Amino acid sequence: MTAGETVSGLLELTRPVNVIAASVLTFIGAFVAGGIVDQPFAVAAAVGATGLAVGAGNAMNDYFDREIDQINRPDRAIPRGAVSPRGALVFSVVLFGLAVLLAVSLPWTAIGIAAINLIALVAYTEFFKGLPGVGNALVAYLVGSTFLFGAAAVGDVGPAVVLFLLAALATLTREIVKDVEDVEGDREEGLNTLPIAIGERRALWIAAALLAIGVLASPLPYLLGYFGAVYLVLVVPAVLIMFGGTVQSFDDPTVGQSWLKYGMFLATLAFVVGRGSMELGLF
Template sequence: MATGETIRGLLELTRPMNVVAASVLTFIGGFVAGGVGEAPLHLGAAVGATAFAVGAGNAINDYFDREIDRINQPQRPIPREAVSPRGALAFSLVAFLAAVAFAVTLPPIAIAIAVINLLALITYTEYFKGLPGIGNALVAYLVGSTFLFGAAAVGDVQAAVVLFLLAGVSTLTREIIKDVEDVDGDREEGLNTLPIAIGERLALHIATVLLVVAVVASPFPYLDGYFGVAYLLVVVPADLVMLYAAVESYRNPTAGQSHLKYGMFLAALAFIVGRAALLLT
């Protein structure tokens, strides 16, 4: 019988905040595409599939990363022995199966996105994480694709293409900064991440340029007519937080990537506010 510490450890494996964030992004994708009123059951299934898939992906990531985490993140469930490696693997399998059960109820294009994403989640740590830039790009795609998945679930994937691109670029920036933060443990494990391959400062320069591109592009959803002016009132502060985070990462990558996450959450809120305000006018 599972102890309280084990249950807490299993929950931590999923990264609950990441699960909630990804689920919210899927909801936003469906909301922008009009799914709340037209296809609420499909949108709910998409949110459920996203939640279980992200939780499963994070759990299996911790399974494969358990030796690196003993150096970089010793407080995580497997290094501190709250959950065994075998238990984490079994838990991730159950969560993946739950994600599949939700996904198969959706339209074909949403199922296709789900299949691609599930394969990416399973193979990420073992095959792509240590490749300079490739692993970062894959994670960026996965985050951005939550918008596409939510929109596809309700039948209008085109409505979320711009959101997919903006979220993907912002996430790529954060992933590079995270690799700078983890460079010691990654080097010890023999991984060849972008900061190790080209140097930490050059990697941060690339991350900053990418973020500036995303910030410059952030008004496009308003200009395209998907969001009302309220979107701009929220996305501008989000842009400022993210730009500050990029500058901060040069002296403190840990704080920088954390603040960048806050800016990304604020940007997600801007998508909701902007679409809602447009619908009410």
């Protein structure tokens, strides 16, 4: 492999789209808490720490999953030889170190959230991923907690709690669908994921029920006065896309979880625009 292919492989390990998405959620958490103007350096540190930690966690996940990825994801960086397992592990440790350096500059509440999340990221693949539902719930917490982390970096976490719950429910739904998609490789590796433990159809029905709760709760940011009416305009198609993805998952989990991802991104946009409209007094 050339140096360029290795660099590309290292970048791939971080899952840049996931890094950007998590960083945006942290920014929104700070935005909702009203701190992006008064505390720009704290916001930047929180966003940077989130991106680095997520990238590190994804790289470490690929390190631990290198054998199962030979079955489920042979095109990933480690299985195809773009990055060595040792290189991925060292890269992950460096990113974690940089994330810690940024996080310790923040208030104690944010540091506490960061410490819990860093431990969870390291422990996820080795200890929790193969436990039915537990690994899924941990990932859902980590995604939702980015809102809390961003808010804690600048002040009150209260307004971000609802966003945490909505993001966690949507993520938990997608994680279960992803496990259904990966049943063959997970069973080969001896993992006991939720679809393997209770059956694929039952797992998908649980995912659908969780999403239904999220759908019912989605108007809360507007009703509580955190977001303007434009939030509702954007969150409705996001909810419809995620609902369609859940239905599609019963026939094709790969397509279904992709729809869920796009719906989650649109919901994130709804959070940004909804809060921005409130700040500007538009809607």
